[in-house]
Amino acid sequence: MGKTKEYIKIAIRSLRRRPVRSWLTMVGVVIGVFLIISLLSLSEGIKGAMMDQLNMMGNDLIIIMPGEITDITTMMAGGLELTEDDIEAVRKAEGVETIVPMNYKAEAVRHEGRVKTILINGVSFEYGLELLRNDMGLQLTDGRWPIPGKKEVIVAKVVPEDIFPGMEVGDEISVRGKKFDVVGILKSLGNKQDDSTIYMDLDLFADVTGERSGAKMIMAKVTPGYSVDNVVENIKDNLNESRKRRRGEDLPSFSVLSSEKILDIVGNVMALVQVAIFGFASIAIVVGGIGIMNTMYTSVHERIREIGIMKAVGAKGRTITILFLIESGFFGLFGGLGGIVLGLGVAKLAEFAVQTSAGFYLKASMSPFLILFGLAFSFLIGCIAGYLPSRSASKLKPVDALRYE
Amino acid sequence: MAEELIKVEDVWKTYKLGEIDLTVLKGVSLVINKGSFVAIMGPSGSGKSTLLHIVGALDVPSKGKVFLEGKEISELPEDDLAQIRGRKIGFVFQQFNLLHNLTALENVMLPMTFQGIPEKERMERAKELLTDFGLEKRFFHKPGELSGGERQRIAIARALSNDPEIIVADEPTGNLDSTTGEKIMDIFIDLHRNQKKTIIVVTHDPHIADYTEETINIMDGQIIHNHLEKEAAEEKILWERQKNT
Numbered sequence: 230m231g232k233t234k235e236y237i238k239i240a241i242r243s244l245r246r247r248p249v250r251s252w253l254t255m256v257g258v259v260i261g262v263f264l265i266i267s268l269l270s271l272s273e274g275i276k277g278a279m280m281d282q283l284n285m286m287g288n289d290l291i292i293i294m295p296g297e298i299t300d301i302t303t304m305m306a307g308g309l310e311l312t313e314d315d316i317e318a319v320r321k322a323e324g325v326e327t328i329v330p331m332n333y334k335a336e337a338v339r340h341e342g343r344v345k346t347i348l349i350n351g352v353s354f355e356y357g358l359e360l361l362r363n364d365m366g367l368q369l370t371d372g373r374w375p376i377p378g379k380k381e382v383i384v385a386k387v388v389p390e391d392i393f394p395g396m397e398v399g400d401e402i403s404v405r406g407k408k409f410d411v412v413g414i415l416k417s418l419g420n421k422q423d424d425s426t427i428y429m430d431l432d433l434f435a436d437v438t439g440e441r442s443g444a445k446m447i448m449a450k451v452t453p454g455y456s457v458d459n460v461v462e463n464i465k466d467n468l469n470e471s472r473k474r475r476r477g478e479d480l481p482s483f484s485v486l487s488s489e490k491i492l493d494i495v496g497n498v499m500a501l502v503q504v505a506i507f508g509f510a511s512i513a514i515v516v517g518g519i520g521i522m523n524t525m526y527t528s529v530h531e532r533i534r535e536i537g538i539m540k541a542v543g544a545k546g547r548t549i550t551i552l553f554l555i556e557s558g559f560f561g562l563f564g565g566l567g568g569i570v571l572g573l574g575v576a577k578l579a580e581f582a583v584q585t586s587a588g589f590y591l592k593a594s595m596s597p598f599l600i601l602f603g604l605a606f607s608f609l610i611g612c613i614a615g616y617l618p619s620r621s622a623s624k625l626k627p628v629d630a631l632r633y634e
Numbered sequence: 635m636a637e638e639l640i641k642v643e644d645v646w647k648t649y650k651l652g653e654i655d656l657t658v659l660k661g662v663s664l665v666i667n668k669g670s671f672v673a674i675m676g677p678s679g680s681g682k683s684t685l686l687h688i689v690g691a692l693d694v695p696s697k698g699k700v701f702l703e704g705k706e707i708s709e710l711p712e713d714d715l716a717q718i719r720g721r722k723i724g725f726v727f728q729q730f731n732l733l734h735n736l737t738a739l740e741n742v743m744l745p746m747t748f749q750g751i752p753e754k755e756r757m758e759r760a761k762e763l764l765t766d767f768g769l770e771k772r773f774f775h776k777p778g779e780l781s782g783g784e785r786q787r788i789a790i791a792r793a794l795s796n797d798p799e800i801i802v803a804d805e806p807t808g809n810l811d812s813t814t815g816e817k818i819m820d821i822f823i824d825l826h827r828n829q830k831k832t833i834i835v836v837t838h839d840p841h842i843a844d845y846t847e848e849t850i851n852i853m854d855g856q857i858i859h860n861h862l863e864k865e866a867a868e869e870k871i872l873w874e875r876q877k878n879t
Contacts, residue, residue, distance in 0.1 A: 232747060232750055234753070235743075235747045235753070236747075238740075239736070242735040242736065243735065245735075246735050534731075535733055537731075538731045538732075538733060539733075539744070539748075540712075540716055540719075541692055541719060541725050541731070542719070542720065542725065542744060542745040542748065542792065542793075543716055543717070543719050543720020543721070543745050543748040543749060543796070544716060544720075544748050545712075545713045545716045545717065545748070546712060546713055546716075547713070548748060626693075626712070627692050627693070627712075627716075628687050628692055628693040631692075631727075631731070
């Protein structure tokens with residue numbers, strides 16, 4: 230141990246002898262580690278936020294949406310709807326206990342003279358309220374749940390906070406001239422988009438918006454005792470059957486997903502994103518490593534005489550290797566440290582910026598594992614980069630090294 | 635009968651300088667006894683430094699054998715030689731060869747670090763040695779802040795740190811003025827007399843040779859044993875120079 234301590238001291242002295250070069254060498258690693266840490270912690274945060282939300286969903290829930298989930302363009306284009314026939318087909322599928330068709334539309338909402346456009350969710354309160362509470366994690370902070378059939382709505386958290394500041398339970402809102410009572414205010418669901426909506430009974434929603442038939446999404450609850458995957462298949466079969474009968478279509482343009490499957494998809498997509506981030510940032514670190522190697526070769530060359538002296542007074546080849554490896558390892562380690570500090574700082578800034586402007590409760594994830602990994606990885610890169618220069622230093626013959634001017 | 639410490643047998647050393655082979659030592663044999671004080675003298679380019687390096691286990695001969703305490707060291711791998719140098723041989727160089735970014739104390743401690751001596755012991759020993767040489771106020775100075783004489787005393791302290799049997803010095807006064815040089819030589823004499831160290835000094839200064847008990851003259855890679863041989867060698871050199879011009 231005494232030896233290592235002394236070697237570390239010697240290595241640090243050497244680093245400090247050429248401060249500018251040492252700093253520049255470290256910057257290379259700092260950039261790479263900074264990229265890895267900031268991007269990974271942000272993507273981890275995004276993943277965490279999405280997973281949290283998805284996890285609120287019960288695992289006996291199946292979601293049926295129009296369009297192929299793998300075909301992003303049709304999904305994004307929107308406008309696709311599930312027809313009444315589709316809803317019937319889902320309802321009749323074996324193992325489906327209840328279904329809740331949902332629809333949504335942005336409408337101008339008036340409250341005490343103020344008018345704002347808000348997304349209104351149309352949900353059958355009769356069948357769906359329980360599901361919303363138990364499986365989607367909706368909770369009230371104020372007021373009560375609405376009574377099905379009455380002109381009552383519940384509003385999500387952001388509505389009384391930002392959209393209509395001062396709104397209270399008991400207030401009245403109007404949509405297309407029809408009046409509704411606000412009977413409850415919801416707890417946050419974890420993202421601003423979901424927290425900026427109004428929930429309305431589906432029948433009233435149809436009346437108000439004119440979207441009389443069909444739904445944009447159906448949630449189906451599996452009867453206890455049935456396997457979720459089997460029920461997913463049953464629903465698919467039923468939908469295919471009914472569509473074939475009606476229009477002779479045989480291309481399925483709907484997606485039937487269990488909550489588990491959705492978690493899988495999100496998890497996979499995020500994992501892919503993270504692998505890509507890691508790949509690109511690694512290239513940056515490797516470039517930093519090449520910088521370290523270059524510096525180390527220069528350093529060995531400059532210190533040939535010093536190496537000769539150390540060998541003359543009893544240093545073995547291995548000792549010289551260790552000395553230089555510690556030095557290059559430090560380049561990596563300090564570079565990594567700088568990158569982590571910078572990366573976490575930027576991730577925090579991004580988190581703050583996103584929360585204040587973009588309406589997404591992003592939390593940059595800074596797991597100790599990520600930090601430790603960043604440090605270990607950069608130290609390792611430093612050591613690998615320093616290996617060849619160290620070897621060349623250790624192989625110098627003492628007499629030649631001493632004679633070197 | 636004196637005890638043989640170092641024995642050199644028909645040693646040749648050839649360097650490759652690009653295409654040309656340069657033979658620096660041409661069949662040198664000598665014996666250095668334990669506790670002796672030997673000067674190796676000769677003009678520059680005579681091979682005296684090369685001989686010193688081979689005697690000091692810093693280099694190996696191209697041909698021939700070197701024995702240290704009866705054990706052949708001429709074919710040992712570099713790491714084994716490093717071990718021998720660290721424990722048994724202390725080096726003092728003309729250019730001092732201290733590490734510039736280490737303090738006086740750290741420079742003296744360095745050879746002990748390589749031998750794995752615990753820090754406390756290293757520190758004590760280094761302070762003791764530096765104090766012996768009147769450098770107690772220079773512990774934390776770096777070589778750049780010190781005079782030539784002070785630097786050479788640090789170098790001697792470093793050479794003594796592992797208490798080696800042999801001190802090998804390559805023109806130790808070459809970079810010093812005559813007064814300082816004399817003081818340095820006094821240290822060597824003292825080490826020889828009072829600590830019974832075996833000291834081998836390379837020099838081309840005949841005054842220094844006066845201090846030593848034995849002088850090995852080397853010329854053109856060969857040891858000159860008497861006046862006749864010396865004259866013959868000198869003539870040969872002169873003749874070769876004339877031939878070349």
